Amino acid sequence: MSIARSLLLGASRSRWLAERFMRQPFARRAVRRFMPGEELSDALRAAGTLQGDGIGSLVTRLGESLTGESQADAVRDHYLAAFDEIHARGLPTRVSVKPTQLGLDLSIDACIGHLDALAAKAVQTGNELWIDMEDSSYVDRTLDIYRRLKARYAPIGLAIQAYLRRTPADIESLLPMHPIIRLVKGAYAEPPHVAFPAKRDVDLAFVAIAERLLEGASRAELTPIFGTHDMSIVRHVNARADALKLARTSYEIHMLYGIRATEQKQLVADGRTVKCLISYGAQWFPWYMRRLAERPANVGFVVRSMFMK
Numbered sequence: 001m002s003i004a005r006s007l008l009l010g011a012s013r014s015r016w017l018a019e020r021f022m023r024q025p026f027a028r029r030a031v032r033r034f035m036p037g038e039e040l041s042d043a044l045r046a047a048g049t050l051q052g053d054g055i056g057s058l059v060t061r062l063g064e065s066l067t068g069e070s071q072a073d074a075v076r077d078h079y080l081a082a083f084d085e086i087h088a089r090g091l092p093t094r095v096s097v098k099p100t101q102l103g104l105d106l107s108i109d110a111c112i113g114h115l116d117a118l119a120a121k122a123v124q125t126g127n128e129l130w131i132d133m134e135d136s137s138y139v140d141r142t143l144d145i146y147r148r149l150k151a152r153y154a155p156i157g158l159a160i161q162a163y164l165r166r167t168p169a170d171i172e173s174l175l176p177m178h179p180i181i182r183l184v185k186g187a188y189a190e191p192p193h194v195a196f197p198a199k200r201d202v203d204l205a206f207v208a209i210a211e212r213l214l215e216g217a218s219r220a221e222l223t224p225i226f227g228t229h230d231m232s233i234v235r236h237v238n239a240r241a242d243a244l245k246l247a248r249t250s251y252e253i254h255m256l257y258g259i260r261a262t263e264q265k266q267l268v269a270d271g272r273t274v275k276c277l278i279s280y281g282a283q284w285f286p287w288y289m290r291r292l293a294e295r296p297a298n299v300g301f302v303v304r305s306m307f308m309k
Contacts, residue, residue: 033258034256034257034258034259034279035257035258035278035279035280036257036278036280037280038280038281038282039280040059040061040078040082040085040280042280043059043278043279043280044059044085044086044089044091044093046278047059047091047092047093047278048089048091050276051091051092053264053265053268054265054268054274055264055265055268055274055275055276056092056093056094056252056273056274056275056276057091057092057093057275057276057277057278058093058094058095058096058130058254058275058276058277058278059082059086059093059094059095059096059277059278059279059280060095060096060097060098060132060277060278060279060280061075061079061082061097061101061279061280061281062279062280062281062282062283063075063098063101063281063283069103069106069107069110071103072101072102072103072106072110072111072114073114075097075101075102075114076102076114076117076118079095079097079118079121080117080118080121082095083095083118083121083122083124083125083127084121084125086125086127087125087126087127093127094127094128094129094130094157094275095118095122095127095128095129095130096129096130096131096132096159096277097115097118097129097130097131097132098132098134099111099115099131099132099134099138099141099142099145100134100138102114102115104138104141104142104145108141108144108145111145112145112148112149115129115131115145115149116149116152119149119152119153119155120153122153122155122156123153123154123155127155128155128156128157128180129149129153129155129156129157130157130158130159130182131145131146131149131157131158131159132159133158133159133160133161133184134188135188135189135190136164136188136190136194136195139164142158143158143170143173146158146174146179147174147177150177150179151177155180156180157179157180157181157182157223157225158174158179158180158181158182159181159182159183159184159227160181160183160184160209161184161185161186161195162183162184162185162186162202162205162206162209163185163186163190163195163196163202163205164186164190164194164195165193165194165195165196167205167209168208168209168212171209171212171213174222175216175221175222178220178221178222178223179222179223180222180223180225181213181222181223181224181225182225182226182227182254183206183209183210183213183224183225183227183228184227184228185202185203185206185227185228186202203230203233206228206230206233207233207236210224210226210233210236210237210240213226213251214237214240214241214246214251215244217241217244217246217250217251218244218245218246223250223251224251224252225251225252225253225254225275226251226252226253226254227254227255227277228253228255229255229256229259229260231260231263234253234263234267237251237253238270238272248271248272248273249273251273252273252274252275253267253272253273253274253275254274254276254277255274255275255276255277256276256277256279257276257277257278257279264276
């Protein structure tokens with residue numbers, strides 16, 4: 001792992017730094033590159049613009065571990081209202097949540113109860129619910145939650161991280177459920193025995209897993225989603241899907257808001273299915289630091305923002 005990436009991931013966990021950084025005007029200017037605003041309405045307005053370009057979307061409210069049950073209840077209610085608002089606007093927008101936002105650290109049963117309510121609302125409104133994967137300490141619990149929900153509700157997706165050494169085995173264990181899997185590289189600080197520390201190894205793992213997912217899709221074992229901005233990997237995925245004669249609607253490419261917007265439109269023009277993940281919310285500092293850690297060269301953008309009016 002590079003020194004810059006290590007420093008940024010370390011910074012993501014600093015409450016002291018978050019409180020000071022988030023008060024700075026340049027910080028808010030910089031984060032606007034990746035986030036259209038702090039309110040759900042901001043995210044849905046951006047989703048409407050993307051819809052005009054033929055790009056679907058997912059929305060997620062930033063924030064992770066909570067300190068009380070009432071906070072988890074409030075997050076559940078927020079997302080229940082979000083499903084209704086998305087339905088009322090007629091947007092092709094999905095909802096993506098972190099289990100820790102719904103009290104996973106407090107009670108797995110209570111967390112499942114909240115997610116069950118969201119999954120039922122997703123079905124009611126013709127939507128999908130996506131469950132994000134957090135750091136490696138949550139993987140077993142998150143997989144357990146996914147299995148229990150997927151047994152009851154079809155439109156449930158799960159993010160899986162390519163940099164974790166355990167991921168190929170986890171995917172194989174999920175196949176009997178015909179899962180919907182979004183493969184991402186991973187953005188948490190992990191020890192080397194848990195996750196590949198070198199970018200090259202992470203890329204190789206991503207490609208190998210992507211090929212397995214596409215082969216599984218050709219046998220109707222799962223629905224694969226590929227969350228990456230690496231265009232060489234995207235081209236490889238598309239070429240492999242074409243070689244397997246997969247329908248272009250049988251898998252998707254997901255990217256983050258504000259990154260590779262031109263390439264997203266080009267993929268749509270090529271007949272690929274593209275969705276953009278739009279984040280919103282006041283608790284954006286840890287998320288933003290992890291985005292910078294994925295590509296430390298973006299720190300230069302933050303520095304330039306310090307001198308913008």
